[in-house]
Each structure stands twice: as C-alpha cells, then as structure tokens.
Amino acid sequence: QKEVEQNSGPLSVPEGAIASLNCTYSDRGSQSFFWYRQYSGKSPELIMFIYSNGDKEDGRFTAQLNKASQYVSLLIRDSQPSDSATYLCAVLGGSTLGRLYFGRGTQLTVWP
Amino acid sequence: DARVTQTPRHKVTEMGQEVTMRCQPILGHNTVFWYRQTMMQGLELLAYFRNRAPLDDSGMPKDRFSAEMPDATLATLKIQPSEPRDSAVYFCASRRTQGADNEQFFGPGTRLTVL
Numbered sequence: 001q002k003e004v005e006q007n008s009g010p011l012s013v014p015e016g017a018i019a020s021l022n023c024t025y026s027d028r029g030s031q032s033f034f035w036y037r038q039y040s041g042k043s044p045e046l047i048m049f050i051y052s053n054g055d056k057e058d059g060r061f062t063a064q065l066n067k068a069s070q071y072v073s074l075l076i077r078d079s080q081p082s083d084s085a086t087y088l089c090a091v092l093g094g095s096t097l098g099r100l101y102f103g104r105g106t107q108l109t110v111w112p
Numbered sequence: 113d114a115r116v117t118q119t120p121r122h123k124v125t126e127m128g129q130e131v132t133m134r135c136q137p138i139l140g141h142n143t144v145f146w147y148r149q150t151m152m153q154g155l156e157l158l159a160y161f162r163n164r165a166p167l168d169d170s171g172m173p174k175d176r177f178s179a180e181m182p183d184a185t186l187a188t189l190k191i192q193p194s195e196p197r198d199s200a201v202y203f204c205a206s207r208r209t210q211g212a213d214n215e216q217f218f219g220p221g222t223r224l225t226v227l
C-alpha cells in the first residue's frame with residue numbers, strides 16, 4: 001500500500017508570512033512529486049512538480065525534495081489571502097503506469 | 113484552451129436510481145482517471161484507463177460501479193443502483209503519457225447527491 005501523508009492542518013498564517021506544507025511518502029521507488037491546489041468547490045490544479053533532490057522555485061512557491069528521507073515540502077513565501085486553499089501532495093508511483101497517489105490535503109488559510 | 117469536460121455538473125437522484133457520469137478527456141491524452149472526493153475519505157482513485165483499456169479498477173465497488181471508455185473521447189462512470197453513501201464529487205482527469213512531468217488535468221467534477 002503506497003501511503004502519502006501530509007501535515008494535518010488546518011494551517012493558518014498571516015498575510016506576508018511563509019507557509020510551509022509537508023508531505024511524506026512510503027514508496028521508495030516514487031519518481032515524481034506534485035503539489036496541487038484546490039479551492040473550495042473547485043477541482044485540483046497543478047502548481048508545481050519536482051523530481052530531483054533539492055529545491056525548485058517558481059515565483060513565490062518553492063518545492064523541496066529529499067528522496068533519502070522520503071519527504072517533499074512546499075513553501076509559499078509572502079502568503080496572500082488568495083493562497084487560501086487545500087494543498088494536495090501527489091506522488092507518481094515507482095511501479096505503476098502513470099498513477100498518482102494523493103495525500104489527504106492540508107487546508108491553508110491566509111488571513112489579512 | 114484545452115480542458116477536461118464533465119457532465120452533468122450536478123446530479124440529485126433518489127436511492128436505487130441509475131447514475132451515469134460522462135467525461136471528455138483532453139484531445140490527445142491517452143490516460144483517463146476517475147476519482148471520488150469526500151470530506152471523510154479525501155480524493156480516492158476509482159479506476160483508470162490507458163489507451164481505452166482499463167488498467168486498474170480496484171478502487172471501485174464492483175457490484176454497483178462500472179467504468180468504460182467507448183471511444184478515445186468519452187469515458188463513462190455508472191452507478192447502479194445508487195446509494196446515499198455514493199454522494200460525493202466525482203472527478204475525471206486525463207494526462208498525455210506516463211512521462212514524469214506530464215501534468216494530470218482535472219475536470220470540473222460532478223457533484224452527486226443521492227437521497
């Protein structure tokens with residue numbers, strides 16, 4: 001059973017702060033890692049993916065991957081109220097044909 | 113602007129009725145997924161197809177759920193008979209290939225309520 005665990009939340013940060021979202025996974029053969037954002041009543045949308053150890057930055061978002069520790073995180077700098085959403089961590093299984101394994105999500109609220 | 117489409121967007125039905133949800137994947141995407149999302153269970157994979165062939169439907173209650181891809185532009189998820197516990201949002205998603213960074217796009221979902 002491939003598990004993806006996220007910090008339970010909900011997470012609440014003030015506007016302008018750094019929001020840190022964490023995810024661990026059980027399958028050492030996992031290849032790629034994705035962060036989806038889901039606004040209430042909407043479908044998930046991809047905001048970042050990472051497949052190499054280290055950091056990957058895209059604007060205010062930074063994904064961090066540590067395969068040895070089976071850990072992936074998402075940092076949101078200068079958080080805005082519009083970042084308030086549920087963030088889903090997803091992992092591409094190492095031995096399956098394109099299937100993503102999703103965590104339960106972390107609800108983030110950024111208050112003004 | 114390519115996107116996954118799903119119909120209907122909302123469905124209210126009575127217990128015991130048949131429900132059919134449809135999905136049109138993005139043109140050229142050869143892998144199609146059906147998910148169910150509830151507050152209690154989160155996002156669950158029900159079934160997925162590659163090149164129209166079912167790869168895994170182990171997440172689906174077999175006695176009442178069925179998923180098919182009659183052609184490359186249409187995926188269907190059917191529940192017969194429906195039960196109140198089937199109330200959820202059902203998402204269809206598609207992606208092009210198995211590639212590591214190929215994005216999986218979600219449709220807007222079908223919100224199902226079974227009374």
